[in-house]
Amino acid sequence: MNTAEQITPTVEPSEPLPWAEICARYPDQYVCLLDVVPVERWSPAIATGRVAGHGPTRLDASALVREDVRITRWSVVYTGEPTKPLRRPPVFFE
Amino acid sequence: MKISRPFIRLGELLLVHAEIRGPRATMTARLVFDTGAAATTLVPEFIEALGYSARDGGQPKRMHSALSEEEGYTLEVAELSVLGVMTPNFEIHVFDLDRQGFDGLLGMNFLRHFNFEVRPAEQRICVELISGDWKPVTDGG
Numbered sequence: 001m002n003t004a005e006q007i008t009p010t011v012e013p014s015e016p017l018p019w020a021e022i023c024a025r026y027p028d029q030y031v032c033l034l035d036v037v038p039v040e041r042w043s044p045a046i047a048t049g050r051v052a053g054h055g056p057t058r059l060d061a062s063a064l065v066r067e068d069v070r071i072t073r074w075s076v077v078y079t080g081e082p083t084k085p086l087r088r089p090p091v092f093f094e
Numbered sequence: 095m096k097i098s099r100p101f102i103r104l105g106e107l108l109l110v111h112a113e114i115r116g117p118r119a120t121m122t123a124r125l126v127f128d129t130g131a132a133a134t135t136l137v138p139e140f141i142e143a144l145g146y147s148a149r150d151g152g153q154p155k156r157m158h159s160a161l162s163e164e165e166g167y168t169l170e171v172a173e174l175s176v177l178g179v180m181t182p183n184f185e186i187h188v189f190d191l192d193r194q195g196f197d198g199l200l201g202m203n204f205l206r207h208f209n210f211e212v213r214p215a216e217q218r219i220c221v222e223l224i225s226g227d228w229k230p231v232t233d234g235g
Contacts, residue, residue, distance in 0.1 A: 030194075036122065042178070043100040044111040044124045058139035066118070066143060075122040076143070082195035086107060088131045089166055089189035 011068045013050035022046075026054045028080035030061035036075050046077065097178035097230060098220045101127060101212075104195050108212065110219065112176035112200070118145025123197040125176065127212070127219060131201035133187040134174075140197045141188050144171065151188060166190075176200060177208070177221045179228040 013034050022031055033049035055061045058076045065071050101108045108127040113120060114136070121144055123136070141147075151169035166189040174184040177200075184204070191198070209222040 038111070040100050042111050043102065044109045045100075045102045058137070059142065062143050072118075073120050073122075076140075076197075077124070078194040080194065082104065082193055084193045086126070086193060087191060088128070088199065089133065089135055089187055089191075 011052050011064050011071060013052040016048040016050055018048055019046040022049065022051060023079040026051065026079050029054055029056055030058050030076050030078050032062040032065050033075045033077060034065075034071065034073075049075070095230065096220055096222045098218050099177050100218055102217070107196070108219070109196055110176060110200060112174065114140075114144060114171050114175075115173040116141075116144025116146055116171060119143065124195070125198050125200040126196050127205075128199040128201055129205060131199040132203065133168075134184070134199060134201045134204045135187040135189050135191065136171075136198035137191050138188055141169070146171070148188070174204075175231050176204070177210075177219060178230055179208075179221070179223065180231045181228050 016035065016037070017025070022033075031051050032053035033046070034052050036049040037047045039045040039047045052065050052071075052074065053061045053063060055063070062074065062076050065074050099110060101110050103109070109124045110127050112123040112125045114123055121140065123140065146169060148167055151167035166187055168185055168187050170183045170185050173180060173182050174186075186198070207223065207225050207228065209224055211220040213220065
């Protein structure tokens with residue numbers, strides 16, 4: 001085992017889970033998903049995914065995955081119902 | 095050429111699938127199809143996970159609204175694929191949208207390059223390229 005392998009944290013994602021099961025296990029938080037299968041090609045709706053992290057913020061959920069250089073593709077999704085209204089950045093910059 | 099892609103609803107918002115490539119990772123995103131937004135926008139946490147930081151963007155800029163003044167910045171992501179087309183080096187705004195459920199807004203600096211048609215009954219958006227350096231994609235966006 002080389003040095004890089006020794007310091008790389010090991011991400012142990014779950015088995016593929018249906019989206020409803022992910023929401024039930026990790027309610028109202030962010031989940032970091034690998035191997036996402038959409039309900040339809042190019043759809044943002046998730047059929048299944050492997051949970052590799054979870055937490056109250058996007059960065060908490062993906063903390064381990066971001067440390068693992070072997071993983072280069074993932075999604076972070078919120079499992080609850082958003083409660084705040086949409087806001088847009090103001091268009092005027094200086 | 096016309097391209098059709100599915101969307102899902104989040105309340106009254108329409109969310110589309112996108113893939114965005116950065117120096118660290120390629121991440122899938124849920125973007126609001128937002129004709130009311132001038133700029134395509136991503137939240138800072140998403141940008142950080144892609145491998146960018148505020149230092150990769152321009153100088154921090156103050157954004158003024160009638161009610162507030164907040165800081166944000168712009169940067170070019172390596173590649174954006176959404177609604178079936180891919181473009182390299184696309185400029186996005188980085189701004190804290192302070193809301194769960196999506197990663198950013200697909201704004202008019204992207205959408206103005208297309209004729210588009212929202213078909214709510216079918217939950218699909220059809221786009222037709224009218225300008226710009228865009229390539230259809232068969233995977234991802």
